Amino acid sequence: MRESNSQKAKVIAALEQKLASPDLDLSQALPSETELQRRLGVSRGTVREALSDLERRHLIDRVKGKGTFPRRLEDRSSKPxxxxxxxxxKVSNFHxxxxxRGMQIAVAEQGTDLLITSRTPGEWTSEFLHSLAGVVVLPRLLVDGDLSVLRRNRIPFCLAMESDLSGPTIVDQIEEAAFALAEGLIRQGHRSIALLSGHFEHSDRLKKRGMARAxxxxxxxxxxxxxxxxxYDVTLAYEICQDILRQSKRPTAIIGFDNGLAVQAIRAAREVGVRVPEALSVVGFGGRDFSDLINPPLSSVNLRGEEAGKRAVQFLYRADPSQVERLRVGYDLVWRESSGNISVS
Incomplete structure (x- = not known):
């Protein structure tokens, strides 16, 4: 039985590879059962089982007397x-x-729904999988293998941010934004700058790369x-900043890798008696959630999360599953009163 299953998997894998090709001709019949049997060295019964599996997954149509054809994509315009x-x-995280919010706006414009799930596609039922127009994926804690189910079933997906995963991706220009942020501080005269980084490996790496270039x-x-x-622990960030700012040779600027960390730097500076921005500039990264509500107002990068959500959903409704695109979304760098010029010694 195990050998039979492996033979069927061999046939399915060969056909899935053909179906995933960007050069696939939907009007051209797939190889016949006899041809597949000969090419792959399996039994006729194994070929038929594999074809039945693909038909149940809505990937092929078997037309009596004509052959087996790739199934044309269904109209997904009314699907969630x-x-x-x-x-x-972490859906409450600002970004x-x-x-x-952007995704909700886009599906409302489409007249459909947005479904939130924490289960990987391998855990979904076939009915749920094929009820979808597509999937917006937040890459954290996922690996490429988790997305293979979507690829095999020709379900469009879009990665909501840059990561080590492959596929259509929203590019929010983190590296470019980090470059602009660091360049601005350098132009203000800062040379000794401390970083409050986090644990999001890929996005933190892009931020550091941009800052390093600047x-x-x-x-x-x-x-x-x-x-x-x-x-990204705000209590730890507060304690670190207190230690930094009590040193005799302290930095003249602190970059928080999100706004919450930057706020802790301002809080610690107030506690230690270091004036912002006169003696310390503080800048953040993330969005507009409270940048203009604290004292002094926080200089910060906004990565336009709402626009990213809209673009991701719009892509899914128009996408061919074989498309791999990088959808660029802009950013806003707003200089406020938490940063300023210093005299270069």
Whole structure:
């Protein structure tokens, strides 16, 4: 039985590869049962079982007397979109909530629904899978294998942010935004800058790459900028900033890798008696959630999460599953009163 299943899987894999090809001709019949039997060295019964499996998954149509054909994509305009995030409690995170708002606006314009799930596609029923127009994927805690079910079943998906996963992706220009943020601080005269980073490996890596470029363009050693990993824990960030600011040789600027971390830097500076921005500039990364509601108002990058959510859903309704696109979304860098010029010693 195990050998029979492996033979069937062999046939299915060969046909899935053909069906996923961007050069697939929907009017051209797939190889006949006899041809598949000969090419793959399996029994006729195994070929028929594999074809039945693909037919149940809505990937092929078997036309009596004519052959087996790739199924044309169904009209997905009335189907809902799924939002896949492995940590559903993080939907309240500012960027995620902006992303969600954008998706909700887009599906409302389409007259459909948005379904939120934390289960991987491998755990979905076939009925649920084929009821969807597509899937917006938040990459965190997922691997490429989790998306293979979507690829095999020709379900369009879009990654909501850059990651190590492959597929159509919303590119929110994190690296470019980080470059602009660091470049702005350098132009204000800052040379000693501390980083409050987190744990989102790919996005943090892009931020650091952009900042490193800005530093290196003017001959500053980026490696000399102290990098404090906070795991995005605001309590830890507050304690780190207190320690930093009590040192005799402290930085003149702090970059929080999200706005929550930057706020803790301002809070710690107030506690220690360091004036912002006169003696310390603080900038954040993330959005407009409270940047203009704290004292002093926080200089920050807004990554336009709402626009990203809209673009992702719009892509799914028009996409061919074989498309791999990078959908660029802009950012806003707003300089407020938490940062300013210093005298270069």
């Amino acid at each position: 979109v799924a939002f896949l995030l492995r940590e559903p409690w 995620n909530s902006e992303l969600l 530093a290196e363009e003017v001959g500053i050693d980026f490696a000399a900028w102290p990098d404090y990993c906070t795991n």
